[in-house]
Structures are given as C-alpha cells and as structure tokens.
Amino acid sequence: MRLLIVEDEPEMLLFLKRFFQRKGYTVTAVASGEDAWTAVSETEYDLVISDLVLEKMSGMELLKKTRAIDKDLPFIIITGAGTIESAVEAIKLGAFHYVTKPFQRRELEITVQRALEFGMMNRRISKLTEKTDMENNLFLIGKTRQMNKIVSIIEKIADSDTPVLIQGETGTGKTMFARHIHALSRRGEGPFVTIDCGAIMPSLLESELFGHVKGAFTGAIRAKRGLLEEACNGTVFLDEIGELPPQTQVKLLRAIQEKEIRPVGGNQIIHIDVRFISATNRDLKQEVKTGGFREDLFYRLSLIPLYLPPLRERREDLLQFVAQFVREFNQRHNKQVIQLSPAVLQTIMNLPWKGNIRELKNVIERAVLLSDGPVIDSECLGAGGMDPQILTLDTREDVDESGEPLLLKKTVEEAEKAAIRRALRLSEGNRSKAALFLGIGRRTLYDKLAHYQIEKDH
Known part of the structure; x- marks a missing residue:
C-alpha cells in the first residue's frame, strides 16, 4: 500500500515515515502542500495523511x-x-477522518487501516462495470456428469490460492467459471481483475500488468499502478x-513465484497478494512443444487444470440453456x-454450435426479439445469417404429434x-449405474422414473 505523508515539522515527518515503513507500507514523505500536490498528480496513492496547517497550500x-x-x-x-473545527469541515x-495532536500510535494505525479498507471498497465500486448474476452462472455449469465433476473440483480448490488454468473452446463459459471460483473463495469480497492478454498491445501489456513510473516511456506523464497491484x-x-x-511470460512467472512485481522503468519492488486464474482456447501443451509458451510457466499456471467441454458434447444441457436464455430475454426485452x-x-x-454457449445465447436473444408472439418459429431463428441448409431440416409444422405447440417446460x-x-x-437396466451416468442420486432417479412413468426395460 502506498502512503503519502505531508508534514512540515521535520521530526514528525521522519517519525511518521519510519513508523509506517516498519508496518510494511511504501511511504512518500513531503514537507509542503505544493510537493504533495505534485506527488498526487504524478503517482497513484492509496492514502494521504496530511497536517492541516501548512504554509502556502494548507491541508484543506x-x-x-x-x-x-x-x-x-x-x-x-x-x-x-x-x-x-477546520478538521470537521475537512470531513x-x-x-475520511482526523487525528488530533498529540496522538497515540495505535489510534493512528487503526485509523489508517480503516481508511485503506474504505478506499479499496470505494475504488472497487467505482471500477465495477459489469454485474455478475451468480444464479445464471450456476445455471451455466450444467448438469451432465462431466460438468458435475468440474463443479466438485471447484468446490474443493476454490478457497485455496492455487493457480487454476481453464481450457476450452471460445464461448464455453471460461470467464463465468473463473468468477464462480473467485466468488466461492475467501477472496470473494476482494477485486476480480480481468486482463485480456490478446486484446492489449504487446508494447503496453507489461505496463498494464506491472504498472510504470513517471517517464518510463513516451506518454508516461504520471506513475500508474499495475493491474496485478490493483487486484490486491x-x-x-x-x-x-x-x-x-515470451518476454512478458518471464516476468509473469516471477510475479507468480515470488509474489512481487517491479513497475516498468522503476527499481522499487512491490509485493502482491493475489490468486491467479488463467484461461485459453489454445492447446498450451502443444504450444510448449513448439516453443511458443514457456514450460515452467505452463506448469506453474496449471496446478489445477480444468477443461470445459464444448456445447456439442453436452446436449443434455442444451434445452436448459435455451429455457434460461428465453426467460432472461423475455424480462430484458419485455417479451412473452x-x-x-x-x-x-x-x-x-x-x-x-461452434461458438458454444455464447453463440446459443446470441441466437436466442435475436429470436426472442424478432418473435411477434409467444412462439419462436423458424423465421425468427433464421433471420440474421443462420445456415439455410440446417433450417430446411424440417420447417413444415409448428406443432408436435398431438397438434399442440411445444412448451419450453415440455421440451426440457x-x-x-x-x-x-x-x-x-447403457447400464443394462442397473438403476444405480444409470444414476451415476446421469450424475444424479439414486433417489432422484427413482423420483424421475415415477414422474415420467418410465418402466425398467432390462
């Protein structure tokens, strides 16, 4: 944490600087309001501690x-x-607060701790640009045996700080799973900082990750805190x-191993306390073999590897996704x-579904928007570029064999x-094995057999 201390009494300034440095803080100490303003203009701080009475530029x-x-x-x-009275006006x-001289060291330390917590909370709220609906995230986990196994692993490792590598095709929900792991962990109340390594220019990536000092490169007019530090x-x-x-891989490996970073252009070491979750749609093992990815970094990132299967391998979940998305877009777009x-x-x-869950969600939203009534028909689904050959599989009727429309609940x-x-x-009639195949308990299977009136055929 970076503190800026402003005090025009030399002895007090030195005392405060040494006191907070011993507590593990990074401290900048200045003797005037003008120097403090220059420091704030050039560097990001987590807290300012300032004397109220200063020459020329006061604390107020x-x-x-x-x-x-x-x-x-x-x-x-x-x-x-x-x-x-002036201190009260400052509040x-x-x-955040004021401390009167002479003060107790413990009183000042507690006030600083509370101020830092307050600042972290406010910054987190300010930078929150998207809302995560955890109920939807849980739904996207699905109910196949393979997905249940992944959920079981997540529940076991969520509260540790072990790095996790999530692999899978584009659109399989890697970001949602990362958020789910974060939410279940002891860090759940802390920040969740996403860094898209493919969207940031290589020349700027290190600055984004590790931060930079003023003047580190052209345009660096102010010191910037890196995202790894923001995720404290x-x-x-x-x-x-x-x-x-490759050059950034080396620095990231050090950050993970040593829990410390060095801003671009700077010499100061900054300690970080973060948990790393990574995701990719590439085969990183193959990348390691071809020299495109460091082997030591790969094994460091993949202590807990998770593979999210594509949607075509989990057809059992498909209609549940459809039902969920229809409900979501009905509410969002005022449809029925x-x-x-x-x-x-x-x-x-x-x-x-080459785009997996993301593609399905986009298609369903478009279909709901284009529907003129309670039924999604082929015209709604086909508008906007769907493959016409697929759409001609069977477009003759909009009713089932009984002549009734297919309700979402019924299709599920x-x-x-x-x-x-x-x-x-597959289990040759063994209900215990069948329950295992389905990823449900035997009691649940028996209830469904009775509900659907499915007789034991073997």
Missing part, C-alpha cells in the same frame, strides 16, 4: 485539489487542538493467456415467449426422459 486546499482528480482517494487530516469536504487481496483472471509474449416450434427445436438440437422434460432411457440402456 490540498484535499480540495486532490478530490478534483481522485474522488476515491482516502484522506486523513492531522490537526492540533485549536483547529478541530464534510470528503476527508483478490483474483487476477488472465484471459487468453496463450497470447502472452413461452413456446418453441418443432422445427426450431430440431434445428437447435442439430446445430454444431422430453430431453430428460431421453437421457434417462439412454442411461438405462
């Missing part, structure tokens, strides 16, 4: 100017007994880790879709019955 003026460029930076005022202007007490999600340039035509159902079940039930019958065939 420094507070006002600081608030104009960083509204979330916590500010503690140190004041004498005769200026308490109204946004200071939280999780760093390195998306598309396979895109990381409750039915799928048989042609649409057949199309959905036969598509290869039909999929469950088909999966149960298949599990019974």
Whole structure:
C-alpha cells in the first residue's frame, strides 16, 4: 500500500515515515502542500495523511485539489487542538477522518487501516462495470456428469490460492467459471481483475500488468499502478493467456513465484497478494512443444487444470440453456415467449454450435426479439445469417404429434426422459449405474422414473 505523508515539522515527518515503513507500507514523505500536490498528480496513492496547517497550500486546499482528480482517494487530516473545527469541515469536504495532536500510535494505525479498507471498497465500486448474476452462472455449469465433476473440483480448490488454468473452446463459459471460483473463495469480497492478454498491445501489456513510473516511456506523464497491484487481496483472471509474449511470460512467472512485481522503468519492488486464474482456447501443451509458451510457466499456471467441454458434447444441457436464455430475454426485452416450434427445436438440437454457449445465447436473444408472439418459429431463428441448409431440416409444422405447440417446460422434460432411457440402456437396466451416468442420486432417479412413468426395460 502506498502512503503519502505531508508534514512540515521535520521530526514528525521522519517519525511518521519510519513508523509506517516498519508496518510494511511504501511511504512518500513531503514537507509542503505544493510537493504533495505534485506527488498526487504524478503517482497513484492509496492514502494521504496530511497536517492541516501548512504554509502556502494548507491541508484543506490540498484535499480540495486532490478530490478534483481522485474522488476515491482516502484522506486523513492531522490537526492540533485549536483547529478541530477546520478538521470537521475537512470531513464534510470528503476527508475520511482526523487525528488530533498529540496522538497515540495505535489510534493512528487503526485509523489508517480503516481508511485503506474504505478506499479499496470505494475504488472497487467505482471500477465495477459489469454485474455478475451468480444464479445464471450456476445455471451455466450444467448438469451432465462431466460438468458435475468440474463443479466438485471447484468446490474443493476454490478457497485455496492455487493457480487454476481453464481450457476450452471460445464461448464455453471460461470467464463465468473463473468468477464462480473467485466468488466461492475467501477472496470473494476482494477485486476480480480481468486482463485480456490478446486484446492489449504487446508494447503496453507489461505496463498494464506491472504498472510504470513517471517517464518510463513516451506518454508516461504520471506513475500508474499495475493491474496485478490493483487486484490486491483478490483474483487476477488472465484471459487468453496463450497470447502472452515470451518476454512478458518471464516476468509473469516471477510475479507468480515470488509474489512481487517491479513497475516498468522503476527499481522499487512491490509485493502482491493475489490468486491467479488463467484461461485459453489454445492447446498450451502443444504450444510448449513448439516453443511458443514457456514450460515452467505452463506448469506453474496449471496446478489445477480444468477443461470445459464444448456445447456439442453436452446436449443434455442444451434445452436448459435455451429455457434460461428465453426467460432472461423475455424480462430484458419485455417479451412473452413461452413456446418453441418443432422445427426450431430440431434445428437447435442439430446445430454444431461452434461458438458454444455464447453463440446459443446470441441466437436466442435475436429470436426472442424478432418473435411477434409467444412462439419462436423458424423465421425468427433464421433471420440474421443462420445456415439455410440446417433450417430446411424440417420447417413444415409448428406443432408436435398431438397438434399442440411445444412448451419450453415440455421440451426440457422430453430431453430428460431421453437421457434417462439412454442411461438405462447403457447400464443394462442397473438403476444405480444409470444414476451415476446421469450424475444424479439414486433417489432422484427413482423420483424421475415415477414422474415420467418410465418402466425398467432390462
């Protein structure tokens, strides 16, 4: 944590600097408001501790100017007994608290700790640009045996700091799983910082990861805190880790092993406390063999490897995804879709879904938007570029064999019955084995057999 201390009494300034350095903080100590303003303008700090009475630029003026460029930076005022009213006024202007001279060391230390926690919370809120619906995330985990195994692994390792590598095709939900691991961990209340290694220019990537000092390169007019430091007490999600340039791989390996970083152009070592989760759609083992990815970094990142199967390998979940997405987009777009035509159902079940869950979600949103009533028909599904050959599989009717439209609930039930019958065939009628194949308990299977009136055929 970086502290800026402003005090015009040399002995007090030296005392405060040494006191907080011994507590493990990185401290910048200056003797005037003007120097403090220059420091705040050039470097990101986690807290400012300033005497209220300073020559030329007072602590109050420094507070006002600081608030104009960083509204979330916590500010503690140190004041004498005769200026308490001014200190109270400073709090109204946004200071976190004030401490009166003479003060107890423990009192000041506790105030600083609380101010830092307050600042971290405010920054987290300010930088939160997307809301995560954990109920939807849990739904996307699915119910196949393979997915249940992944969930079981996540529950065992979520609360550790062990690095996790999530592999899978584009659109399989790697980011959602990373967020799920973070939410279940002891770091769940801390920041979740996503770094897209493939979207940041290689020349800027190290600055984004590790930060930089003022003047480190052209355009570096102010010191910048790196994202690894921003994620303190939280999780760093390195998306598309396979895109990381070789020179950055070396520095990242050190950051993971030593838990410390060095900003670009600087000499100061900064300690970090983060958990690393990485994701890629590449075969990193093959990349290691061809020399495109460091072997030592690969094994460091993949202490817990997870593979998310593509949607075409988990057809049992497909209709549940459809039902969830229809509900979500009904609410978002004020629609009342409750039915799928048989042609649409057949199309959905036969598509290869190369974009996986993300592609399915986009297709369903478009279909819901284009629907004129409660039914998604082939016209809604086909608008916007769907493969016409796939859409001609069967577009003659929009009713099932009984002449009734297919309800979403009904299609899910039909999929469950088909999966149960298949599990019974594979297990040769052994219900315990069938339950294992389905990833459910025996009692649940017996209840479903009774509900669907499925007889034991073997």
